[in-house]
Amino acid sequence: xxxxxxxxxxVILSEAASLELGCNYSYGGTVNLFWYVQYxxxxxxxxxxxxxxxxxxxxIKGFEAEFIKSKFSFNLRKPSVQWSDTAEYFCAVNAPNSGxxxxxxxxxxxxxxxx
Amino acid sequence: xxxxxxTPKHLVMGMTNKKxxxxxxxxxxxxxxxxxxxxxxxxxxxxxxxxxxxxINESVPSRFSPECPNSSLLNLHLHALQPEDSALYLCAxxxxxxxxxxxxxxxxxxxxxx
Numbered sequence: 001x002x003x004x005x006x007x008x009x010x011v012i013l014s015e016a017a018s019l020e021l022g023c024n025y026s027y028g029g030t031v032n033l034f035w036y037v038q039y040x041x042x043x044x045x046x047x048x049x050x051x052x053x054x055x056x057x058x059x060i061k062g063f064e065a066e067f068i069k070s071k072f073s074f075n076l077r078k079p080s081v082q083w084s085d086t087a088e089y090f091c092a093v094n095a096p097n098s099g100x101x102x103x104x105x106x107x108x109x110x111x112x113x114x115x
Numbered sequence: 116x117x118x119x120x121x122t123p124k125h126l127v128m129g130m131t132n133k134k135x136x137x138x139x140x141x142x143x144x145x146x147x148x149x150x151x152x153x154x155x156x157x158x159x160x161x162x163x164x165x166x167x168x169x170x171i172n173e174s175v176p177s178r179f180s181p182e183c184p185n186s187s188l189l190n191l192h193l194h195a196l197q198p199e200d201s202a203l204y205l206c207a208x209x210x211x212x213x214x215x216x217x218x219x220x221x222x223x224x225x226x227x228x229x
Contacts, residue, residue, distance in 0.1 A: 032214050043119075044158070044205070044220040051215060090157055096214035102171065103218060105157035 002027035004106035021076040023091030033074040034092040119221035127227045138189040138206030146212040147189040150205040165212040196228045
């Protein structure tokens, strides 16, 4: 079974700082990778996803993530954060070639951006 | 319309009550999901329906009973819950059950069991 670990539970940044949230997964086979965001009081939304191809994936709101297969990592980045990026961020993985392909989420990283 | 709706938004119930959570989507999706999310934790999969048939039950206690009356609706019937079942219950849907389909999440029902 696959598992996901997110390195930081809480991150505090000032506006305009650069962001990198770590995500590592554990699974030997082919994986699909996702980053979801949950703004305060709102539902989970997909930020970006990687299935195959270019390992640098661009998502909504200026976010991007890089899949590094050798490191089993899929870190989320944004060059300059805004106060409105305050939210909880979840990395998730599924395994398309396994018996059934359910999403496994990491524990989440709470990002607080101060104005 | 890329919306998954859930009712009610909040629910408080006693341990002897019977209640139901409702989820609806009109995107023509054929897979629907129930997740449970405790505070400060990631969502955990409970059930998956594919083409209105239960395809995955993640060893959920029988006090949770899912139902998919049609392709747009998903219910979760609750009976004899415990206080530790208090959580945010999320519904999601996707075009199909396969790994390449994006899941769209609803806002959740915040359940408190007293």
